[in-house]
Amino acid sequence: MTRILLVDDQALVRAGFETILTSEPGFEVVGQARDGAEGVAMAAGLEPDVICMDVQMPVMDGLEATRAIAAGSDHPAVLMLTTFDREDFLFDALSAGASGFLLKTAEPEHLIDAVHALARGDALLSPEVTRRVIERFAVPVEQHAGRGAQHDGRAGADGAASRPDPALDTLTDRERETLLLLARGRSNGEIAKELFVGEATVKTHVSNVLLKLGIRDRIHAVIWAYEHGVVAPGS
Template sequence: MTRILLVDDQALVRAGFQTILTSEPGFEVVGQAPDGAAGVRMAAELQPDVICMDVQMPVMDGLEATRAICAGSSHASVLMLTTFDRDDFLFEALSAGASGFLLKTAEPEQLIDAVHALARGDALLSPEVTRRVIERFAAPSTPAPSPAAPQLELLTEREHETLLRLARGRSNAEIAAELFVGEATVKTHVSNVLMKLGIRDRIHAVIWAYEHGVVAPRV
């Protein structure tokens, strides 16, 4: 059973999300919070698997709440939901620790798929959004990355090759083809990379790789 917490200041939105999500077998909405501060408290109390988080809310916004949740004891993955397709929201959400980003104009099936993805431990960003992340970190104006982190020494050669390809936005199928291995093997390499580097998901692996000099920004 996937336990879900809804955090949104609009009661009708929360009710709509609950109706959509509880129609899916294996989903349980364990709580609803009307603002980010309440969401942080309920995340600690209820220990959900996935949190559907609005961005703009009173008391505490979704970005600050996500930052507090991801820094705390909760193991939940956070799916940011907003009516605005803005890069500043996207990058702030990722920086805060969110594992997914979805517009509220998405279809109900997309919300269900997003929760499934985060419950599996995956990140949920469309290929277009992933490209925006890579372009942001590979832009000529990007400052020089910091020296490579000592955690890289924990990676095997194959895991390092996998991280390089993750940083370029490759899918598991593409990595498998480039390394001449099966997708199951790639999944194992990706899991090991995330565990050894202490990264939440593959999209944060992209950010980590640029920040720590694994790949260099284009100039």
Template sequence: MSEPVIRVLLVDDQDLVRAGFRVILESEPGIEVVGEAADGARALEAARELRPDVICMDVQMPGVDGLEATRRIRSAGLEPSILVLTTFDRDDYLFAALEAGASGFLLKNASPEKLLEAVRVVAGGEALLASDVTRRVIERVTASRERPAPDTRLDELTEREAEVLRLLARGLSNGEIARELYLGEATVKTHVSKILLKLGLRDRVHAVVFAYENGVAVPGESGLGASSS
């Protein structure tokens, strides 16, 4: 049985950029570009009309920008995975995108292979969590501020779930966590889902932030790497 086709909406104010992304994405079996939008307002309309699985969202656009469009799409109760694409490697964009509900963040100078990989990762319901981005998230949430009292939601986690959260915060993938704890990968995936549910978090990105904010993990622990599964 073949895998379902990933339906993608492209949002960028530059025609040439959208055309380039379309060529790259449609060269890959199993990915279909179902629509395009040149601004954030139209992106919301297209998301409602087309119900894409993934939205590739530019940040800087006239009128409604990509960050506000992401917020509006989430507020409307729509659930596509949103991959923010930008030429600007700036922390304010990164954190604003995560807070708005984006599932991933990728620079436009990434290779075509990275774009295809990113679309597949976020379409699978996971966050795109690269090691360099993870380090910047950690530095941001731990820099120059007192650590608050641990969130009481941590008490809801079992001992095993807390252990999985610590490893997840180090950037380990489900497969790596499974090997570390001598568990099946499906079991780890179940643990991650339960952790997100109990903590009220959207995805792994927000789980990492939560873990460092609440002292579950500390900067400098070994093992931080890319995690997208």
């Protein structure tokens, strides 16, 4: 069973989410919290797999609550939910440690799909939102001048040699290829086709990349790849 905690200050919203989620076999709503502070306490006691977290709440908002939850080891995945399509909420949620972001205007099946994704250890952002993440976090193109996709150490825009992050040396060639394709927004299925391997193998490569680089999920793998010059914006 996937254990789910709902955190929202509106009782009707929580009731609606519970109705949607409990209609899915294998889902169990183990608790409901009315604000972020209550959510943090219940998360520690109930140990859910996924938390559906509202952004704006009294006492403690969802961003602060997510930071507190994500600070713990082996913490549950947090799906941020909001009625506001605002980029500051999106980026603040990702920085706080959320693994997914969904508008409350989404269809019920999208909520179910999102919880399934987070329960599997995946992250959830639409391709459109992923592009917004890349645009926000990517290193400017000019900083990549003279820099190879795999950090070949050639001189950069400032004339100094580019120095690869030591963590990249821990990746195998296949894992580097996987990271590069992740950064370009490819799904596991698309990566499998490009590398001529099975999706199970791709999942293993993705897991190894996240582990070796100390990255929480696919979204942050994209951010990491752009910040460290593995791939340049627009490439």
